[in-house]
Amino acid sequence: MEEGSLITYKNLSGPIAVQLELTPRCNNVCNYCYNSWRGNKDSEKELDLKEYMAIAKKLVKDEVFEVVLTGGEPLLRKDIVYPLADYFSKNGLKVGLNTNLTLLTQEDCDKIKDSNITRILGSLSSFDKEIYNKITQTKNYERALDGIELLVRNNIALGINMVVKQENKHQVYDTGKFVFGLGVNVFCGTPATPSEFLNSKEELTPKEIINTLDDLLRLKKEYGMFVDILEPLPRCIFKDAEKYEPFLKRDCGAGKITAVISSSGDVKPCTHVPKKYGNLLEKDLSEIWENMGEWRDGSFMPRECGNCNENSYCSMGCRESSKLKTNKYNNLDPWSDPDNIGERKVQSESIVVLPDETYRIYSNLMFRDELGGKLIYSPKTMTLGLINNDFFNFLTKLHKEKNFKVRDVLQEYGENSINLIKYLKSKTFIKKIREG
Numbered sequence: 001m002e003e004g005s006l007i008t009y010k011n012l013s014g015p016i017a018v019q020l021e022l023t024p025r026c027n028n029v030c031n032y033c034y035n036s037w038r039g040n041k042d043s044e045k046e047l048d049l050k051e052y053m054a055i056a057k058k059l060v061k062d063e064v065f066e067v068v069l070t071g072g073e074p075l076l077r078k079d080i081v082y083p084l085a086d087y088f089s090k091n092g093l094k095v096g097l098n099t100n101l102t103l104l105t106q107e108d109c110d111k112i113k114d115s116n117i118t119r120i121l122g123s124l125s126s127f128d129k130e131i132y133n134k135i136t137q138t139k140n141y142e143r144a145l146d147g148i149e150l151l152v153r154n155n156i157a158l159g160i161n162m163v164v165k166q167e168n169k170h171q172v173y174d175t176g177k178f179v180f181g182l183g184v185n186v187f188c189g190t191p192a193t194p195s196e197f198l199n200s201k202e203e204l205t206p207k208e209i210i211n212t213l214d215d216l217l218r219l220k221k222e223y224g225m226f227v228d229i230l231e232p233l234p235r236c237i238f239k240d241a242e243k244y245e246p247f248l249k250r251d252c253g254a255g256k257i258t259a260v261i262s263s264s265g266d267v268k269p270c271t272h273v274p275k276k277y278g279n280l281l282e283k284d285l286s287e288i289w290e291n292m293g294e295w296r297d298g299s300f301m302p303r304e305c306g307n308c309n310e311n312s313y314c315s316m317g318c319r320e321s322s323k324l325k326t327n328k329y330n331n332l333d334p335w336s337d338p339d340n341i342g343e344r345k346v347q348s349e350s351i352v353v354l355p356d357e358t359y360r361i362y363s364n365l366m367f368r369d370e371l372g373g374k375l376i377y378s379p380k381t382m383t384l385g386l387i388n389n390d391f392f393n394f395l396t397k398l399h400k401e402k403n404f405k406v407r408d409v410l411q412e413y414g415e416n417s418i419n420l421i422k423y424l425k426s427k428t429f430i431k432k433i434r435e436g
C-alpha cells in the first residue's frame with residue numbers, strides 16, 4: 001500500500017477553492033495592491049446576481065469545497081455578497097470574505113451571520129494612522145478600526161492581513177500587538193508580492209522578510225497569537241528552514257487546487273495572474289480547468305528546483321513573480337537562493353509517530369472522488385491530500401475505530417503503515433489524543 005499511496009494533482013478534476021472577485025472597484029487605493037484593473041474602471045465589467053448564480057451553480061456542481069468573496073472591495077457589491085454566500089453555504093461550501101473593513105455596518109454583521117460566512121480576512125496595513133492613510137491613499141483609518149470593532153463585538157471570526165513593504169516593515173510587531181488589543185487573535189504579515197503596480201524599491205529583501213517572520217514568531221510567543229503569511233515562500237530563502245517551518249506549509253495553489261473568477265466571469269489561476277483561460281458564463285469549469293493544465297503539469301518548475309532535495313515539499317515560490325521579474329514562468333522565484341539548501345536535514349524526518357501514541361481522525365474532513373483515488377481537505381487547517389483508494393479504505397477503517405493506537409495499527413496493517421500515519425499527521429488530518 002505504501003508505494004503509490006499518493007496520487008498527483010496533475011489529474012485533479014477541478015479546483016477545491018475558488019476566489020470570486022465581485023468587483024474591480026475599491027474605495028481604497030493601496031499602493032501595494034496587485035489589483036491591476038483598479039485605476040481603469042471600464043476595463044472589467046461587473047456581473048449581476050443572475051449571472052453570478054449561474055456561475056455559483058457550476059461551482060457547486062463541480063464540488064468546490066470553499067469559496068472566498070473578494071475584489072476590489074466586495075462590500076461595494078452588498079447586493080450580491082449575501083445571496084451568494086447564502087447559496088454556497090446552504091450547498092455545503094465553506095464561505096470566506098476578504099474586505100478592507102471600511103464599509104461594514106451592523107446590518108452587514110447580521111447578514112454575515114445569517115448567510116454563514118465563517119471566515120473574514122480584513123486588511124490593515126498599519127496600526128499607525130498616518131502610515132495607514134498614506135498606504136491606502138485615503139482617510140479611512142478610523143473606518144477600518146470601526147469595522148474591526150464591529151466584527152469583534154458581533155463575535156465574527158476575523159483575521160487581519162498586513163501587507164508588508166518598505167513603508168511599514170518596522171511596524172509588524174506593533175500592528176500585531178495593536179490588533180491583539182482589539183480582540184483579534186489571527187494576524188498575517190504578508191510580504192508584498194511583486195506586482196506591476198508596486199515599485200520594486202518598495203519590495204522587501206529576503207533579510208527583511210526574515211525580520212518580518214521573526215516579528216510574527218515573537219507575537220506568537222508573547223501573545224499566543226495565530227500568525228501566518230498568505231503567499232508561498234521558496235524554502236531556499238532560508239538558511240535555517242526549520243525555525244520558519246510554520247510559514248512554509250503554504251503551497252502555491254494557483255491552477256493546481258485554486259482558481260479565481262474575475263468580476264466579468266473570466267477564470268484565472270490566481271488573483272495576481274492577469275492571464276485568462278476562459279469565461280465561466282460561456283464554458284464549464286472542467287473545460288477551463290483543462291485549459292489551465294500548464295499550471296499543474298510541471299512545466300513551470302524551475303530547472304534549479306529539479307535537482308533540489310526539498311522540491312517535493314517546496315512551493316517553489318511565486319510563478320507570477322518569476323514571470324514579472326524575468327519574463328518566464330519557469331525561472332526561480334526572485335527570493336530563492338538554492339545555495340542556502342546545502343546539507344540541511346529534510347523536513348519529513350521531523351515528523352515523529354510513536355507506537356504508544358493514540359490518534360483520532362478529524363471528523364470534519366471533506367472528500368471528493370478523483371481519478372485513481374480521493375481528495376481530502378481539512379477546512380480547519382486548510383490542508384489537502386490526494387490518496388489512492390487503498391489508502392482511503394485504510395483511513396475509513398481507522399475512522400470507524402474513532403481513536404487508534406499506533407502499535408495496534410502496525411500490528412494489523414504492517415510496519416509500513418507508519419508512513420501512512422506520518423503522512424496523515426503531516427497534513428494535520430489526525431490529532432494526537434494520548435502519549436501512551
Ligand SMILES: C[S@@+](CC[C@H](N)C(=O)[O-])C[C@H]1O[C@@H](n2cnc3c(N)ncnc32)[C@H](O)[C@@H]1O
Pocket residue numbers: 026032033034035070071072073074098099100121122123161162163190191192193194195198231
Ligand atoms: C486585493 S484584496 C481584495 C479584498 C479587499 N479589498 C482587501 O483589501 O482585503 C485581497 C487580499 O490581497 C492582499 N494583497 C493586495 N495586494 C497584495 C500584494 N501585492 N501582495 C500580497 N498581498 C496583497 C490584500 O491585503 C488582501 O488581503
Ligand code: SF4
Pocket residue numbers: 026027028029030033034035038071072073100123
Ligand atoms: S488591497 Fe483591497 S483595499 Fe487595498 S486597493 Fe486592493 S482591493 Fe482595495
Ligand code: SF4
Pocket residue numbers: 234235236237302304305306308309310311314315316317333336337338341
Ligand atoms: S531550489 Fe526550488 S525546490 Fe529547492 S528550495 Fe529553492 S525554490 Fe524550493
